[in-house]
Amino acid sequence: MEIPYEVTPRRDTGLYNSKLAVWLFLASEVMLFGGLFSGYVFLRLGIQDGVDNPWPWGLNVHKGYVWLGFINTLVLIGSSVAVVFAWVALKERNWRRFQVLMYGVVACAVAFMCIKSVEYHSKLTQHHGIKLLDNSVMEGKIVDGTDKIRFEADKVSFSLQGALPIFLREMAEDEFPELTLEGEDAEIFTSKGEFSKWFYRSRRETASALATERKRYRSELAEGIKNPSPVSVSTSATVTASKPFKVNGNPRTVIAHSDSAMNYRDGSKVEGSLTSDDVVFEIHEVDMQLVMPTKQRDSIIWEVIGDENAKKEFFTKQAKYYETMRAYYAPRGETIPEKMLRGHKLNLHYVHVGGDHGHDDDHSGESHDDKEHHGEEVHTSESKPSASKLEKDTGHHGTITVPRDKIKFMGNHGPRYGNYYAIYFTMTALHGLHVIGGALVLLYFVVFGKKMFLKNPEHLANRVEVGGLFWHFVDLIWIFLFPIMYLL
Amino acid sequence: MSAVTAEKNEQSHDDHHEHYEPFWKKYIFSTDHKTIGIQYGFTSLVFLAFGFFLMMVMRWSIAYPDRAVPLLADWPWFQAWLDDGGKVTGDLYNMFGAMHGTIMVFLGIVPLAFGAFGNYVTPLQIGAPDMAFPRLNMASYWLYLLGGVLMFVSFFLPSGAAKAGWTNYSPLATTTDIHYGNLFWTGQTQWLMGMVLLISSSLLGAVNFICTIINLRCRGMTWMRMPFFVWAMLVTGFLLLLAFPPLEVAALMQLMDRMAGTSFFVPTGLNVSGMSFDAAGGGSPLLYQHLFWFLAHPEVYVLILPALAIVSEVIPCNTRKPLWGYKTMVYAVMVLGFLAFIVWAHHMYITGMGPAISTFFQTTTVLISVPSVILITSLLISMWGGSIRFTVPMLFATAFIPMFGIGGLTGLPLAFSLADLHLHDTYYVIGHFHYVVAPGTIFGLFAGIYHWYPKITGRMMSTRLGHLHFWPSLIFMNGIFAPMFFQGMAGFHRRAFDGGKAYEQISTQVFSEPNSFLSNICEILHVIEPDAPLRMIDLNIITSGSAWLLAVFQVPFIINLFISAFKGRKVESDNPWDATTLEWATPTPPPHGNFASEPVAYRGPYEYSVPGADSDFSPQFESDPSSLAPAEEQTAKDEATAS
Amino acid sequence: MSEEIHDWGKHKKTYMMVGIALFFFTGLTITLALFPPFDVGAPGPTPGDYVLGLMVATIKASLVALIFMHLNHERGLIYKMLIFTVLFCVALMALTLFAGFDPILEQYETLQTTDGYLMEKK
Numbered sequence A: 001m002e003i004p005y006e007v008t009p010r011r012d013t014g015l016y017n018s019k020l021a022v023w024l025f026l027a028s029e030v031m032l033f034g035g036l037f038s039g040y041v042f043l044r045l046g047i048q049d050g051v052d053n054p055w056p057w058g059l060n061v062h063k064g065y066v067w068l069g070f071i072n073t074l075v076l077i078g079s080s081v082a083v084v085f086a087w088v089a090l091k092e093r094n095w096r097r098f099q100v101l102m103y104g105v106v107a108c109a110v111a112f113m114c115i116k117s118v119e120y121h122s123k124l125t126q127h128h129g130i131k132l133l134d135n136s137v138m139e140g141k142i143v144d145g146t147d148k149i150r151f152e153a154d155k156v157s158f159s160l161q162g163a164l165p166i167f168l169r170e171m172a173e174d175e176f177p178e179l180t181l182e183g184e185d186a187e188i189f190t191s192k193g194e195f196s197k198w199f200y201r202s203r204r205e206t207a208s209a210l211a212t213e214r215k216r217y218r219s220e221l222a223e224g225i226k227n228p229s230p231v232s233v234s235t236s237a238t239v240t241a242s243k244p245f246k247v248n249g250n251p252r253t254v255i256a257h258s259d260s261a262m263n264y265r266d267g268s269k270v271e272g273s274l275t276s277d278d279v280v281f282e283i284h285e286v287d288m289q290l291v292m293p294t295k296q297r298d299s300i301i302w303e304v305i306g307d308e309n310a311k312k313e314f315f316t317k318q319a320k321y322y323e324t325m326r327a328y329y330a331p332r333g334e335t336i337p338e339k340m341l342r343g344h345k346l347n348l349h350y351v352h353v354g355g356d357h358g359h360d361d362d363h364s365g366e367s368h369d370d371k372e373h374h375g376e377e378v379h380t381s382e383s384k385p386s387a388s389k390l391e392k393d394t395g396h397h398g399t400i401t402v403p404r405d406k407i408k409f410m411g412n413h414g415p416r417y418g419n420y421y422a423i424y425f426t427m428t429a430l431h432g433l434h435v436i437g438g439a440l441v442l443l444y445f446v447v448f449g450k451k452m453f454l455k456n457p458e459h460l461a462n463r464v465e466v467g468g469l470f471w472h473f474v475d476l477i478w479i480f481l482f483p484i485m486y487l488l
Numbered sequence B: 001m002s003a004v005t006a007e008k009n010e011q012s013h014d015d016h017h018e019h020y021e022p023f024w025k026k027y028i029f030s031t032d033h034k035t036i037g038i039q040y041g042f043t044s045l046v047f048l049a050f051g052f053f054l055m056m057v058m059r060w061s062i063a064y065p066d067r068a069v070p071l072l073a074d075w076p077w078f079q080a081w082l083d084d085g086g087k088v089t090g091d092l093y094n095m096f097g098a099m100h101g102t103i104m105v106f107l108g109i110v111p112l113a114f115g116a117f118g119n120y121v122t123p124l125q126i127g128a129p130d131m132a133f134p135r136l137n138m139a140s141y142w143l144y145l146l147g148g149v150l151m152f153v154s155f156f157l158p159s160g161a162a163k164a165g166w167t168n169y170s171p172l173a174t175t176t177d178i179h180y181g182n183l184f185w186t187g188q189t190q191w192l193m194g195m196v197l198l199i200s201s202s203l204l205g206a207v208n209f210i211c212t213i214i215n216l217r218c219r220g221m222t223w224m225r226m227p228f229f230v231w232a233m234l235v236t237g238f239l240l241l242l243a244f245p246p247l248e249v250a251a252l253m254q255l256m257d258r259m260a261g262t263s264f265f266v267p268t269g270l271n272v273s274g275m276s277f278d279a280a281g282g283g284s285p286l287l288y289q290h291l292f293w294f295l296a297h298p299e300v301y302v303l304i305l306p307a308l309a310i311v312s313e314v315i316p317c318n319t320r321k322p323l324w325g326y327k328t329m330v331y332a333v334m335v336l337g338f339l340a341f342i343v344w345a346h347h348m349y350i351t352g353m354g355p356a357i358s359t360f361f362q363t364t365t366v367l368i369s370v371p372s373v374i375l376i377t378s379l380l381i382s383m384w385g386g387s388i389r390f391t392v393p394m395l396f397a398t399a400f401i402p403m404f405g406i407g408g409l410t411g412l413p414l415a416f417s418l419a420d421l422h423l424h425d426t427y428y429v430i431g432h433f434h435y436v437v438a439p440g441t442i443f444g445l446f447a448g449i450y451h452w453y454p455k456i457t458g459r460m461m462s463t464r465l466g467h468l469h470f471w472p473s474l475i476f477m478n479g480i481f482a483p484m485f486f487q488g489m490a491g492f493h494r495r496a497f498d499g500g501k502a503y504e505q506i507s508t509q510v511f512s513e514p515n516s517f518l519s520n521i522c523e524i525l526h527v528i529e530p531d532a533p534l535r536m537i538d539l540n541i542i543t544s545g546s547a548w549l550l551a552v553f554q555v556p557f558i559i560n561l562f563i564s565a566f567k568g569r570k571v572e573s574d575n576p577w578d579a580t581t582l583e584w585a586t587p588t589p590p591p592h593g594n595f596a597s598e599p600v601a602y603r604g605p606y607e608y609s610v611p612g613a614d615s616d617f618s619p620q621f622e623s624d625p626s627s628l629a630p631a632e633e634q635t636a637k638d639e640a641t642a643s
Numbered sequence C: 001m002s003e004e005i006h007d008w009g010k011h012k013k014t015y016m017m018v019g020i021a022l023f024f025f026t027g028l029t030i031t032l033a034l035f036p037p038f039d040v041g042a043p044g045p046t047p048g049d050y051v052l053g054l055m056v057a058t059i060k061a062s063l064v065a066l067i068f069m070h071l072n073h074e075r076g077l078i079y080k081m082l083i084f085t086v087l088f089c090v091a092l093m094a095l096t097l098f099a100g101f102d103p104i105l106e107q108y109e110t111l112q113t114t115d116g117y118l119m120e121k122k
Ligand code: HEM
Pocket: B055, B058, B059, B097, B098, B100, B101, B102, B104, B105, B109, B164, B165, B166, B167, B303, B430, B434, B437, B438, B442, B480, B494, B495, B496, B547
């Protein structure tokens, strides 16, 4: 059985099957990315000034990395050109040229992904932000692990229904203490595996005990007994540890904690003593866009930073910024719009804390940030949260301790950090998947295409044309992604 | 005629047995569109039955919120979700409700209508040897199965399956089960994973269908000679192709919200169970609704068009008359396909849309009823004056028309934002769309099964069992859904797991008028429950009783489906219904590669009772000596006019 | 078909030109964004900047679509398909945005700022 029009185009439609298919597929891709772009526009325009996180200015986010994006654009365009020429080479029946060009394309794809991962890495590991209760924001870097609630536990209680208790994931891998089950059959667990095996077993047992009890209850009801004794099966368990063990509570999984206990969102509870819950933060910049201009001077952020110079510097810079705005608006006989003073248009309220006051904003690229903060002292709980003081160090930035109860939100510049970051990561990652997919297909053509080239070169040319169409589309998407994510 | 062709086909049967394929390749990892169609058919029927089962449990909880669930309460998995007394809990109801909707729509109807019938029939009707991309076709099926299995397995996770409705609105869906340690293994997240797979499957399928229809039509099969079924498949393909990606976007975004902690759909300052939700905020729940309904409105046409198309194949064949207004129907279906993309926000009137935009959506919504009415009226007129053979498929096809009509007409009040304010999220809405999809689409699909069964198996389905299936189904379908309109207008809210006990007081008043139409109807209740006080809420008992009885009367169908394959009456020819379209020109059952000789379409698809012809049907595949232009010329001419 | 006797030299020249144009426009985009003299309107990103940036991107995209993806040679069928796709895409974006906007209530809308400070929207 032969499917017609696999190679030659059909007369009335002028298309061979796979070309038609790829255009259809691209149509659905247009809708896919169209949906994402709609989301971008909707979220960006939907921001309520002073309520939602402002949409950062692409240039500001990427600073030193704009050039990486730029290079990536060139790389993709170059690869697009190469694909066209590879196709032409096939049309001219020149296998050698095709081969060289196609490997070039794949190399471009690899380069693109490498550059991309540099960007991702920097955002995910080098940049953090903390939003305080009054919505003032500090940008910088959370010193390793201090966003976790460090806890020494000696007793855990948890439910025997549902999934494995969370604490298990958050204890240090190497030191599993001996856990002893409270109750009559005091079992002892010496490893995570042992514990989880026991957990699953007793979850089954609990379930069946519950089932039996309920069955009794129902049948007693059915027999007409007025108030049968209620179903009672204990569905929770408690274990105690032979020695206190460390648990690093992720603030996203811990819903409440005190000096002696930590409550997880799955209902389990860890008891023991709090080692420290201070967040040690290497502060780079202060961002006040979400605070009313009239309240900026009394913001709690100044208390947290505890550095008069920083405050002064911030407001000097702000004044300078207002000056440039006035220079624009005054000649036009307008006043500076409220939005410009504090809305999402304003991204310049950044300040450097600590030494080096002459440092200029525009050159503080992310790349340069990465290098300068190695070997910094990790501050632990010696300093009391309220008495946090700015500590000078050898670099440009100071390290401060932020009391956890003043924090509204914190995180790295990953997708969680705000809608800009969310859509940036979603779209570029999806685009990256397309790059990988496209590159694999093209690689397949050049690696395994020789046989087809000898047998039916037109067929291979068609395939390359179709693969190329997809590749151009991927390029086309990036052409839009670059300005909207990096520049505007 | 048929004697000749049958004989010819008889011979060609033998040439087609040249290559034997191993069992697994022929029946499991098959690339033959017919096998894949049957795989789709069986899988989706299983899911339909499963969705039906979920619904029966829900109906128990609605009708008898105070009584323990019978039969099932001792089943270990099940009882864990019941309360101590064995009654359905809100969680269980939400889970079953959400999954009933999801399974019925995405795993039941669409795969059955588009995947099974589309796959089996479309290439046959356009005279193609297979789909344009047979392996892609296989991939769609397996992706679909994987998605379905994922959804099914999610019931057995500690969190249970998804609970936030088939619409999965954020932020409810984002925050459901958020307390579980590993969010990935919660039903809510697995729903999203399943959807991503199902969407990918549908997209591949849609590309394949459109390609096949555009590029693989046989000689003489011009656009205007394509059976209406093929047209409907083409439009459905485009609906899927262009509407599904935004939902894929929504699913991905929600997945990010759940797994990566983004806040695409999480507004600033969201509180969950009294605690501030740990996310950056700034997202928009409305964005989700837009993306969702951008798919989900076209999706309802995906649900209905194939059924409508099946009916428009069955009706001309059994009335022995051409399809009335074939061309008009084709244009109507195209207009409908277009408009389907710009009406979505009629599901969102109460989100606080501005009056200008809601006027726009009201207008387009009312506009879209025009092509719908054209379609259904054409079908109705097609029956006028015909000598109707009331075969079992024809019974279902006939019943389809008024059922779909009721569903459609009751939709009109929902199109107006003012009326929708009252009716939104009540049982009226449930009644409305179920009339379209249950007695509507499902009857259409049953018609299709009875109609094409002889082609697939070479045997007829039993007529007696067919009647035993049809009549009770018709009665009980109405028994289920008609009361919902009254309840809905009285204000009964949907998704209430206790069946609206909170409305007891209102409902007493409605029924206190003696001898009103409603209270007379409700006398039926006294047959079922002699002590029932005849309140609006007690209509739940009629509905639920009908639902269970409906289940009982699917048994004849299941028996019929399996037994007839072995015991049914053998067909005498390849064209047992004396139909005109190309699928009846193939050997029975069609071999790999379909046609014994290259098929040619010599004429339009519905030439029944052509004046002057020898028989009352002139099949497309029979050359017509009196035809003025040979097929090729006609092709060229048609193309010229088409573009 | 005629493809075989095509003069590929001419095509190659076109493709080269388009490639160069694309590189040029990429340079243009970043120049517009980075250098203050090209900043439209008030300092910082303004609608003027958005329009300019997107315009350049659109030109680049059309070049890719028309020349590299041979849309300039395609027949009507693909155009029809793509026109509808683009139409629906625009509808999705525009109607979604428009639905968030209420001309009647707009003037009464107040914003609850985070400090509990009510702002009247102008
Ligand atoms: C024939 C039998 C069917 C019956 C008796 C039935 C019954 C029900 C019931 C009782 C509900 C729940 C109403 C509520 O509490 O809000 C429901 C919801 C729903 N049904 Fe069906 N159904 C049937 C078939 C179908 C079919 C064929 C579809 C396919 C498209 C479907 C799609 C839905 C959807 C989408 C919902 C809404 C789920 C939600 O609230 O999220 N049903 N149905």
